[in-house]
């Protein structure tokens with residue numbers, strides 16, 4: 001029996017590998033011993049669709065979903081370890097409360113929930129709603145994030161709602177708002193198979209979004225001459241190794257590089273005149289600068305001619321020209337991809353706008369194969385935070401806290417009095433932790449994230465978390481739970497049900513496949529239970545409306561203490577209603593559709609028609625798509641997406657191309673995109689005589705963020721067991737350091753000693769340290785000074801000055 | 808017992824033939840087919856840790872840009888003699 005089973009498993013393994021190789025599709029092996037449940041990988045923002053195989057109440061097999069239009073059945077090494085992240089021996093399974101002597105005592109859920117509610121309610125009553133706060137995550141499900149938002153902004157009435165996406169994607173939001181007046185990209189993953197030039201900047205996509213990089217490799221393998229891959233990165237990463245052209249610029253000089261590429265595009269006539277009709281030019285960010293024109297932009301760019309900036313940037317002028325030509329030639333398509341190397345920067349918003357500038361100038365947007373696609377770090381930073389409104393200034397459906405009409409709309413849907421909602425934002429994430437340190441915030445609930453390890457200049461804020469009343473919901477003990485007053489044990493991944501939204505405006509369903517261990521509970525349940533207790537203590541009732549999921553009509557109303565919705569599905573239906581009619585329209589993303597379609601739904605999706613899975617392109621009308629493209633739909637294995645913007649069609653918005661964003665940053669644009677004219681600037685802290693090296697931090701392929709989960713997977717831990725410092729052979733020679741020697745790294749804020757890895761990945765003058773290792777807190781050295789933040793409140797994790805010595 | 812299906816992706820298509828020979832020489836590795844997107848292999852080992860060692864070794868070969876698991880199973884399976 002076992003022998004047969006082994007042969008069967010080998011055949012299944014072979015079929016899976018063969019189907020991925022692009023040969024005959026592997027014969028589908030129906031494995032009756034294992035029941036597969038569809039979910040989404042809970043690691044990176046790619047959002048690969050996964051099938052979790054369950055036998056005997058445990059996940060025993062994991063495979064990519066071949067029906068998925070995201071990963072086509074593939075997964076990277078982290079994805080394959082998903083099941084093991086649930087099995088760590090030290091899973092948190094009981095609520096814990098810190099005692100006077102610093103130890104933790106196990107308590108019942110009733111006791112833990114009562115304690116949290118009582119502490120929060122007392123503070124709210126005695127010191128006001130802004131004395132408490134929520135710090136969530138791009139790894140919460142959308143329902144969890146929506147529930148927390150309703151609790152804090154609706155029931156409690158504070159705008160102290162922030163999350164870790166502030167630290168990774170806020171600059172990308174700023175870039176989209178300044179350029180298009182609407183957040184999130186115009187295109188999506190379908191563009192990978194139509195792109196001729198991939199311009200990858202500030203992203204080690206090969207390690208951090210491996211399955212998207214596979215789509216690049218596939219395309220390049222099929223058309224090796226035609227397809228060009230350009231990687232702009234100060235490090236010689238695996239992505240750079242694969243590229244046709246590596247622009248190894250000096251850390252901090254990417255604004256110069258991007259303006260230089262724009263200069264070549266304009267000077268050499270690669271501008272798309274027709275598309276410029278849909279654009280305007282404006283000096284600087286937001287609305288302070290005046291509108292200008294192409295002629296003035298051309299004059300401005302003259303100082304950035306490649307021959308003038310090459311030495312400064314550290315890239316030969318000929319390479320800058322080559323990159324601009326490969327990207328800009330008319331008749332070819334271009335897809336830009338970037339991530340934290342651009343966002344986690346003092347000039348993060350400007351850099352984002354500069355990338356959009358190149359697309360707008362060349363008209364390489366709104367067409368199959370062309371897009372300006374910001375890669376998301378986390379699996380639900382887009383869905384749970386950007387779209388749902390999980391930051392201090394936002395409300396669900398791309399609405400603003402400061403907008404009275406938006407508050408009225410959301411209060412109406414939430415069934416709460418309008419005047420309970422805060423009227424203005426408080427402050428971005430680091431500001432919130434600063435207020436915690438100043439004891440203006442006295443209680444904080446940290447959920448699905450590990451700020452005790454991940455905040456910049458973390459030493460400052462660890463003390464603040466320890467001194468406040470800090471509630472931490474997590475799955476494993478770590479550098480934040482050790483600071484907590486109360487620890488709530490959470491369910492994870494397929495131990496709970498939820499929806500997550502990824503990089504390309506896509507939402508996917510995660511099925512619950514197994515039970516969480518012992519007393520661990522879903523975060524949704526935790527928030528719901530705390531909400532009803534706090535609401536009762538504050539005497540706040542919610543008029544919850546049970547909706548008809550098809551037409552949104554109210555079926556019944558119940559007046560309750562708490563959130564009102566009891567299940568994840570009810571929460572999702574209320575959230576769908578919040579998005580209805582907005583640019584992030586998810587009204588058509590019914591539970592039924594999300595469960596049925598592998599790869600989910602892409603908003604805007606106003607239609608509840610079962611086959612309609614939303615819009616692959618934004619900002620272009622149906623008429624424009626019909627005139628320019630052979631097809632106006634892309635068919636998937638089940639259903640289809642349109643190559644036009646269903647929100648535009650639904651709202652009757654004018655024009656073949658309409659950058660309709662109504663955001664205040666976009667005021668005066670008259671539906672046109674804005675090419676931002678911006679002088680190149682540097683990072684807040686560049687290297688100098690005292691601190692002559694630049695420290696860059698980031699992720700590695702084996703580990704996810706702070707390693708809470710992946711360091712519990714033996715295979716991943718052994719592949720990459722601890723932090724190290726990458727430095728160039730040239731610098732190693734100067735410092736007389738060999739591989740494995742200990743190196744002391746000192747910044748103006750802290751120091752650390754790490755083993756050296758001498759590698760050509762690093763360029764002279766720069767070192768790189770990953771941040772997954774909880775025993776080596778590299779964030780003791782990084783910067784949290786508000787002056788280092790991008791215009792969107794995001795700190796600079798990528799460039800800070802350090803000195804090095806052999807330890 | 809652990810069994811995996813994986814795809815080995817060469818940096819350059821010209822390296823493919825050599826890679827197939829090298830892969831077949833590794834204990835526990837069987838090349839299944841060589842396709843447009845890479846070389847499909849099955850790996851069989853005592854445990855997932857050994858699968859990790861083999862994959863790490865392959866990944867570090869100069870001719871390889873990627874090693875992707877397509878399937879991984881770690882149920883209790885006796886090796887038998889089939």
Ligand code: SF4
Pocket residue numbers: 041042043044045046047048071074075076077078079080208209210211212
């Ligand atoms: S690429 Fe990202 S989403 Fe896909 S399997 Fe790997 S970690 Fe998961």
